[in-house]
Amino acid sequence: MMQSTAAIEATGLSKSYGALAVTRDVSFALEPGCALGIIGPNGAGKTTLFNLLTGAVRPDAGSIRFAGKDISPTDARARCRMGISRSFQVPQPFSGLTVFENALVAATFAQGISEQAARPQAEDALRRTGLWPKTAKKAGELGLLDRKRLELARAIATAPKLLLLDEIAGGLTDAECVELIQLIRSIKESGVTIIWIEHVLHALLSIVDRVMVLDFGQKIAEGEPRDIMQSPEVAAIYLGLDGENTHA
Amino acid sequence: MTTLAETTKRYARPDARALVALLLVLAVVAAPFWAGRAELRLFSEFLSFLALAVLWNLLAGYAGLLSVGQQAFVGLGGYALFVLCAHAGLSPYLAIPLAIVAAGALAAVFAPLLFRLDGAYFAVGTWVAAETVLLVFAMIPALGGGAGMSLPAASVKAIAAGKELRESIIFWLVTGLSLATLLGAYGLLRSRAGLALMAVRDNRLAAASLGIDIWRTRFVTYVIVAAMSGGLGAVIFLQKLRISPSAAFSLNDWTVMVIFAVVIGGIGRLEGAVIGAILYFLLREMMADLGAIYLIVLGSLAILVMLFSRKGLWGLVETRFGWSLMPTERKP
Numbered sequence: 001m002m003q004s005t006a007a008i009e010a011t012g013l014s015k016s017y018g019a020l021a022v023t024r025d026v027s028f029a030l031e032p033g034c035a036l037g038i039i040g041p042n043g044a045g046k047t048t049l050f051n052l053l054t055g056a057v058r059p060d061a062g063s064i065r066f067a068g069k070d071i072s073p074t075d076a077r078a079r080c081r082m083g084i085s086r087s088f089q090v091p092q093p094f095s096g097l098t099v100f101e102n103a104l105v106a107a108t109f110a111q112g113i114s115e116q117a118a119r120p121q122a123e124d125a126l127r128r129t130g131l132w133p134k135t136a137k138k139a140g141e142l143g144l145l146d147r148k149r150l151e152l153a154r155a156i157a158t159a160p161k162l163l164l165l166d167e168i169a170g171g172l173t174d175a176e177c178v179e180l181i182q183l184i185r186s187i188k189e190s191g192v193t194i195i196w197i198e199h200v201l202h203a204l205l206s207i208v209d210r211v212m213v214l215d216f217g218q219k220i221a222e223g224e225p226r227d228i229m230q231s232p233e234v235a236a237i238y239l240g241l242d243g244e245n246t247h248a
Numbered sequence: 249m250t251t252l253a254e255t256t257k258r259y260a261r262p263d264a265r266a267l268v269a270l271l272l273v274l275a276v277v278a279a280p281f282w283a284g285r286a287e288l289r290l291f292s293e294f295l296s297f298l299a300l301a302v303l304w305n306l307l308a309g310y311a312g313l314l315s316v317g318q319q320a321f322v323g324l325g326g327y328a329l330f331v332l333c334a335h336a337g338l339s340p341y342l343a344i345p346l347a348i349v350a351a352g353a354l355a356a357v358f359a360p361l362l363f364r365l366d367g368a369y370f371a372v373g374t375w376v377a378a379e380t381v382l383l384v385f386a387m388i389p390a391l392g393g394g395a396g397m398s399l400p401a402a403s404v405k406a407i408a409a410g411k412e413l414r415e416s417i418i419f420w421l422v423t424g425l426s427l428a429t430l431l432g433a434y435g436l437l438r439s440r441a442g443l444a445l446m447a448v449r450d451n452r453l454a455a456a457s458l459g460i461d462i463w464r465t466r467f468v469t470y471v472i473v474a475a476m477s478g479g480l481g482a483v484i485f486l487q488k489l490r491i492s493p494s495a496a497f498s499l500n501d502w503t504v505m506v507i508f509a510v511v512i513g514g515i516g517r518l519e520g521a522v523i524g525a526i527l528y529f530l531l532r533e534m535m536a537d538l539g540a541i542y543l544i545v546l547g548s549l550a551i552l553v554m555l556f557s558r559k560g561l562w563g564l565v566e567t568r569f570g571w572s573l574m575p576t577e578r579k580p
Contacts, residue, residue, distance in 0.1 A: 056457065076456055
């Protein structure tokens with residue numbers, strides 16, 4: 001079994017808000033250095049799954065193992081320290097701080113090191129995401145695109161082992177998208193395990209090793225990208241509900 | 249490791265701001281030699297108010313702790329000084345640091361209870377806690393109950409024998425502690441803990457997901473702010489030589505006016521508290537003859553600022569001109 005070698009493994013995760021079950025018995029395992037794509041219509045529970053993995057939200061049932069350790073009882077901060085990092089779908093910048101300081105916060109506190117020691121990493125993350133020229137700008141003055149870049153920069157600056165990306169390719173031009181794909185590929189090649197929620201399928205499929213499909217909080221398919229995209233069941237649910245975003 | 253040279257480069261950049269600040273501080277410290285008693289009173293009142301504004305701003309503006317109960321710590325600090333001097337026979341010089349510890353300890357006890365409350369509930373909770381402390385002190389006969397108590401002559405003499413020197417020393421204690429608060433807050437914001445505090449100020453969700461311990465950041469801020477408020481309370485009432493529950497735990501004097509000043513000046517910016525305190529005192533002094541009208545003006549000004557510039561007057565300046573009096577920005 002892959003149980004012992006998995007970087008992250010979720011078993012039977014469930015979460016309801018009142019009568020609304022947003023995550024229903026979701027299980028998956030991902031090996032170190034692999035990339036998993038998550039697709040599904042809006043409201044399928046993709047972001048909730050991220051919240052469960054990062055510890056922002058507690059599951060009603062199920063468990064999560066990270067690098068062989070049961071992290072179900074671990075809080076969000078401690079999971080971050082262990083190397084789980086995420087970008088938010090709706091960017092959450094520290095608006096009053098500069099771009100550099102945003103990255104510096106991530107590098108400093110996610111690893112529990114001094115500001116001085118975190119500086120090179122913050123700088124590296126900003127260079128890799130192309131934000132370096134805007135390093136002195138206040139994050140609140142950035143446009144949406146740069147805010148998304150900043151999400152990614154902060155996530156990288158934490159030196160993650162597991163990177164959770166939540167819809168970062170939406171709204172990019174083709175050229176920007178190519179850059180983004182190259183960046184994520186380089187992150188993956190450095191050994192980081194990646195889980196990526198994305199509606200821009202061609203970007204997603206050029207990176208991920210496997211795809212998981214969620215619908216109404218349930219996992220309805222998982223497998224090789226090619227097989228998944230050809231499955232009529234997936235096509236019916238996914239393409240039917242979210243047609244405009246599937247220009248793959 | 250940071251070398252000495254790097255530290256000097258980062259912190260001791262001699263610029264116009266630092267020079268002006270240094271001259272101002274020197275002028276204030278030398279005030280007993282050039283100013284009259286009324287001016288000394290006004291200066292120390294202003295500086296202690298400024299310090300309270302800086303502290304409340306750290307709490308509400310940075311840590312997101314909207315406290316309406318800071319008078320609990322100011323009053324406790326004042327009472328700690330009087331009790332330790334009158335009943336334990338301690339010298340005021342020893343009682344002041346103990347007052348700081350006492351206020352910090354009270355905050356450490358309150359925090360786990362109050363932190364269960366959020367937003368407006370936290371505000372009400374801190375107010376109730378402060379009123380409770382007031383009632384406790386008003387009920388102790390040995391402390392004069394509601395009428396309060398005076399500092400014993402022996403304790404007063406322990407500061408200095410001569411009246412003139414004594415008043416100067418008390419003035420230096422008040423201004424010293426106030427300036428230390430301002431500089432301490434500035435130092436805090438430039439430290440690693442300050443970076444966490446500013447991140448918490450701007451976005452709690454992101455701060456938590458990037459490994460910042462929000463509870464601990466808030467706890468430490470709350471306790472430090474309370475401790476310094478207690479120290480300020482001790483020296484403020486040392487200068488008055490008399491204390492009573494209604495003066496020591498005054499909601500108006502130690503919290504409401506402070507909130508006005510910070511809101512007008514600019515919440516969540518160190519300079520905002522400074523500008524707000526200056527404006528408050530200017531208004532108060534200019535309109536002293538008009539009685540309570542300055543309160544109406546102050547209230548209207550606060551409402552206007554809240555409606556049109558939520559980051560206060562300093563926020564306007566900062567966005568418009570990019571100025572910074574006390575820069576905390578980290579440069580790569």
